[in-house]
Amino acid sequence: MSDTATDTNTTATTSGLDAERADLLEALAKQRHFLRFTARDLTDEQAGQRTTASELCVGGLIKHVTNTERSWADFMVEGAANMPDFTAMTEADFAKRAESFAMQPGETLAGVLDAYAEVARRTDELIASLPDLGVTHALPKAPWFDGDARWSARRAVMHVLAETAQHAGHADIIREALDGAQSMA
Template identity: 45%
Template sequence: MVTHVPSAAHGDERGALLLFVEAQRGGLRRSVIGLTEEQAASRPSASELSLSGLLKHVAECELNWLRMAQQQPNPKQRDQSDWHESFRLTGDETIQGVLAFWDEVALETEEFIRKVPSLDDTFPLPPAPWFPKDGQVSMRWLLMHLVEEFARHAGHADIIRESLDGKTAFELVALANG
């Protein structure tokens, strides 16, 4: 399993935040170790969530936040008509493909964050009922939000994986580490 490791694990704030983001990515990535595409796509709980769908969602979510911070268009931008497609693999999408896509996004996120002059630099939030009018957030806020988003979904992944085969996050860490 390929995982992105931040290039510099410094004790500075920027490095620490990037490591926390990566740690939460790891929890999600490990959730599919040893599963088939069919198992990872299954929904063994009352929720509509699947492990492969969660991976796709968080990868697209990270890309969306990165593009907002860069103030660039997002070619994978979703709206109400296709939001549900971000939670399941479609067409010829595979877990390996989603993980490779996420690796690219993770690398781009790190490169971008390492180049911004300050974590205090801000970017505008788009108009949405859940954002304040003319709201702005900092790069620091972005990284903290990614930790929050990934951790929330890693918890979902833990429940789904335990429902599938009884494997716990602790066991998956041991499997990942050989």
């Protein structure tokens, strides 16, 4: 195994880290690579194109994963303070949130990928530097969380890992329907 847990788009290394942090960084790097690789050689128009019955597109999935990772990285440091109260969201709030799953006018794939790389760097730095991955915070209010549940920073990282892997798979299906290219075959 190499001494880096990330690909060329991130900066954290596993040198000197405990095995748990190194494993988390390596697993995240692998799933991030799959998601980014799915977007290889796409034009901005193709990155925003829907190719299945869903509303999803490759660029929108990368935007969503970026926003999700940013939110959970903030959670690791500050708890749910900057996360929405999903139980109080209106239809308009949910419609605005749905925009994060699509390429908007003026957005470019390069810009979306740059934003993702920056968020990934920050998350990697947090994983490497947080004094204790076991510190817990109360979860934001949401119908899918138990009322008084708490998650550790470790659990938040595992959630980001699962989200990234799930959406890399979605992106792979969308890309294959677009032009036959496969990322994870």
